[in-house]
Amino acid sequence: xxxxxxxxxxxxxxxxxxxxxxxxxxxxxxxxxxxxxxxxxxxxxxxxxxxxxxxxxxxxxxxxxxxxxxxxxxxxxxxxxxxxxxxxxxxxxxxxxxxxxxxxxxxxxxxxxxxxxxxxxxxxxxxxxxxxxxxxxxxxxxxxxxxxxxxxxxxxxxxxxxxxxxxxxxxxxxxxxxxxxxxxxxxxxxxxxxxxxxxxxxxxxxxxxxxxxxxxxxxxxxxxxxxxxxxxxxxxxxxxxxxxxxxxxxxxxxxxxxxxxxxxxxxxxxxxxxxxxxxxxxxxxxxxxxxxxxxxxxxxxxxxxxxxxxxxxxxxxxxxxxxxxxxxxxxxxxxxxxxxxxxxxxxxxxxxxxxxxxxx
Amino acid sequence: xxxxxxxxxxxxxxxxxxxxxxxxxxxxxxxxxxxxxxxxxxxxxxxxxxxxxxxxxxxxxxxxxxxxxxxxxxxxxxxxxxxxxxxxxxxxxxxxxxxxxxxxxxxxxxxxxxxxxxxxxxxxxxxxxxxxxxxxxxxxxxxxxxxxxxxxxxxxxxxxxxxxxxxxxxxxxxxxxxxxxxxxxxxxxxxxxxxxxxxxxxxxxxxxxxxxxxxxxxxxxxxxxxxxxxxxxxxxxxxxxxxxxxxxxxxxxxxxxxxxxxxxxxxxxxxxxxxxxxxxxxxxxxxxxxxxxxxxxxxxxxxxxxxxxxxxxxxxxxxxxxxxxxxxxxxxxxxxxxxxxxxxxxxxxxxxxxxxxx
Numbered sequence: 001x002x003x004x005x006x007x008x009x010x011x012x013x014x015x016x017x018x019x020x021x022x023x024x025x026x027x028x029x030x031x032x033x034x035x036x037x038x039x040x041x042x043x044x045x046x047x048x049x050x051x052x053x054x055x056x057x058x059x060x061x062x063x064x065x066x067x068x069x070x071x072x073x074x075x076x077x078x079x080x081x082x083x084x085x086x087x088x089x090x091x092x093x094x095x096x097x098x099x100x101x102x103x104x105x106x107x108x109x110x111x112x113x114x115x116x117x118x119x120x121x122x123x124x125x126x127x128x129x130x131x132x133x134x135x136x137x138x139x140x141x142x143x144x145x146x147x148x149x150x151x152x153x154x155x156x157x158x159x160x161x162x163x164x165x166x167x168x169x170x171x172x173x174x175x176x177x178x179x180x181x182x183x184x185x186x187x188x189x190x191x192x193x194x195x196x197x198x199x200x201x202x203x204x205x206x207x208x209x210x211x212x213x214x215x216x217x218x219x220x221x222x223x224x225x226x227x228x229x230x231x232x233x234x235x236x237x238x239x240x241x242x243x244x245x246x247x248x249x250x251x252x253x254x255x256x257x258x259x260x261x262x263x264x265x266x267x268x269x270x271x272x273x274x275x276x277x278x279x280x281x282x283x284x285x286x287x288x289x290x291x292x293x294x295x296x297x298x299x300x301x302x303x304x305x306x307x308x309x310x311x312x313x314x315x316x317x318x319x320x321x322x323x324x325x326x327x328x329x330x331x332x333x334x335x336x337x338x339x340x341x342x343x344x345x346x347x348x349x350x351x352x353x354x355x356x357x358x359x360x
Numbered sequence: 361x362x363x364x365x366x367x368x369x370x371x372x373x374x375x376x377x378x379x380x381x382x383x384x385x386x387x388x389x390x391x392x393x394x395x396x397x398x399x400x401x402x403x404x405x406x407x408x409x410x411x412x413x414x415x416x417x418x419x420x421x422x423x424x425x426x427x428x429x430x431x432x433x434x435x436x437x438x439x440x441x442x443x444x445x446x447x448x449x450x451x452x453x454x455x456x457x458x459x460x461x462x463x464x465x466x467x468x469x470x471x472x473x474x475x476x477x478x479x480x481x482x483x484x485x486x487x488x489x490x491x492x493x494x495x496x497x498x499x500x501x502x503x504x505x506x507x508x509x510x511x512x513x514x515x516x517x518x519x520x521x522x523x524x525x526x527x528x529x530x531x532x533x534x535x536x537x538x539x540x541x542x543x544x545x546x547x548x549x550x551x552x553x554x555x556x557x558x559x560x561x562x563x564x565x566x567x568x569x570x571x572x573x574x575x576x577x578x579x580x581x582x583x584x585x586x587x588x589x590x591x592x593x594x595x596x597x598x599x600x601x602x603x604x605x606x607x608x609x610x611x612x613x614x615x616x617x618x619x620x621x622x623x624x625x626x627x628x629x630x631x632x633x634x635x636x637x638x639x640x641x642x643x644x645x646x647x648x649x650x651x652x653x654x655x656x657x658x659x660x661x662x663x664x665x666x667x668x669x670x671x672x673x674x675x676x677x678x679x680x681x682x683x684x685x686x687x688x689x690x691x692x693x694x695x696x697x698x699x700x701x702x703x704x705x706x707x708x709x710x711x712x713x714x715x716x717x718x
Binding site: 186 | 389395423424425426427428429430433435437443454455458478518519521703704705706717
């Protein structure tokens with residue numbers, strides 16, 4: 001007989017052990033999946049986890065980890081603030097898109113003027129765009145009590161249509177022979193979010209992600225607002241008695257996560273992606289939700305989780321090309337990671353006991 | 361060390377290794393935007409890859425990565441293939457244009473082939489596309505003959521020249537076959553979304569369309585037509601023969617195999633050169649799927665005659681007299697459209713209703 005009992009206190013050991021355990025279990029079950037597909041499981045897992053960091057071409061892949069990981073971390077940090085307080089922003093993808101459109105729009109408005117002021121203006125516009133898009137669900141929730149999960153999610157699809165419209169209309173490259181997509185900002189020095197040190201992958205988005213991590217860490221650890229966030233998430237009634245204003249907290253959490261997602265979009269469009277196009281967004285806003293939980297909603301954990309997710313993407317593509325693994329198998333592998341993590345969460349708050357239940 | 365130096369030295373090392381082992385198979389990489397099982401665009405490119413494997417056997421090794429997002433992901437995957445020693449890389453989505461040229465700059469010894477783009481910034485980049493509008497002409501003819509309500513529905517993806525060219529070509533030839541014909545166009549802003557495509561098909565059928573043409577890749581419009589009972593459809597990209605003989609009466613096929621085989625051979629022989637290829641029915645890049653018995657015999661005969669004329673070049677799908685939608689002259693009597701005009705086509709021909717969304 002196996003029984004599950006609630007722990008009197010959440011286990012601190014388990015809170016740290018479960019992410020590691022989840023990764024190990026993912027490797028075991030993922031390996032079994034790869035073996036079932038007729039591939040060498042050890043080689044497949046080595047290709048995904050080892051090749052990008054220590055393989056022959058690591059000099060190329062290591063910077064790519066930062067490029068792929070930075071937007072994930074930047075968005076996940078913002079989401080984690082809200083998630084901790086029980087405020088669910090599921091629409092970071094939309095805020096990411098709107099931030100990119102606003103940032104790129106400001107940059108392109110100045111084309112071809114060269115000035116050092118253009119890039120800071122774009123950063124500001126990107127942040128404002130993302131913030132404003134997140135304010136829609138925030139204000140609706142505070143004013144009319146709507147569900148922020150639904151509203152923020154639905155606004156992703158609105159943002160995608162806006163993106164298509166911008167790629168085909170207002171921001172379309174006038175020298176693009178009628179094809180969709182804006183000018184490439186990589187070829188516009190004043191607007192280009194170039195690598196700060198060439199070959200390192202370190203662009204301003206990576207710097208922004210690091211600043212956001214420190215900011216979130218300080219906020220949650222030492223600031224009164226961080227305390228309010230934690231108390232609201234853990235004991236909403238106590239928070240109310242403690243004088244926390246729930247409306248203000250919703251505005252702050254959604255606004256901050258929107259702002260960071262907007263920044264991520266702006267840095268991406270001005271740097272690695274280069275242009276606004278119909279398929280500009282590739283799901284960072286949704287993947288960041290996984291990253292936030294994988295990192296235990298903890299700023300430092302999120303950095304590790306973001307890099308780990310980036311690793312599975314990069315290693316997954318290498319495995320596809322070198323071993324002929326289908327993309328779907330890689331996606332299942334990534335899905336397993338979240339599944340095991342959430343399933344093992346049970347161990348933090350409950351313990352499993354073997355043997356007969358004692359009659360009370 | 362700078363990144364470019366690193367890549368250059370890595371490329372050099374690979375080049376030396378390649379020289380030492382001259383018997384090495386030629387490595388050909390394919391970067392796909394969708395999954396190989398999409399039944400449409402990526403599926404047909406993967407058929408092309410398999411044609412290369414079948415042709416050269418052990419003398420060629422092919423690798424592919426599917427579902428690669430446009431932007432930095434595409435650039436990373438291409439770089440990775442080049443680092444792994446690919447000699448030739450096909451990048452099969454318009455959105456890979458800048459990434460292809462960026463990576464080509466770093467690997468001058470690797471040949472790049474970019475589908476449907478126009479940028480060839482380096483001598484190791486070629487572009488290629490198909491004259492799908494020729495297939496649309498045949499489709500338009502059959503559609504014009506088959507419609508009884510005289511309303512033809514068109515599920516359009518994005519308002520770009522490629523799609524507009526298809527609409528114009530289909531309309532011109534439907535109108536020739538049946539002067540009373542009218543086009544209703546729905547823009548769905550996606551290349552592949554079964555739910556949206558099904559909705560679009562239903563809307564068009566409700567508005568009286570009894571022929572539905574599509575520039576999107578799923579079979580959802582066929583299913584909607586089958587449900588309605590008396591609506592004609594055409595396969596897109598692949599044959600979609602599961603819906604034959606009715607509602608699917610024919611198909612517009614993408615056939616990449618011959619081109620991929622020819623370019624791989626050119627790399628093996630050392631005769632590969634940068635260029636822009638735009639092949640149609642005549643060169644076998646565009647195919648017409650089997651015309652089923654649901655189409656009357658004489659219509660089928662006319663369609664095949666039109667296909668033959670397009671194939672041998674005796675007829676051009678855009679032959680004057682033609683006016684633009686606003687009534688201004690486009691082509692004089694007997695004049696044919698040049699490739700530049702076709703490539704950037706951003707207007708409807710006279711008779712089409714509605715505006716191209718901007």
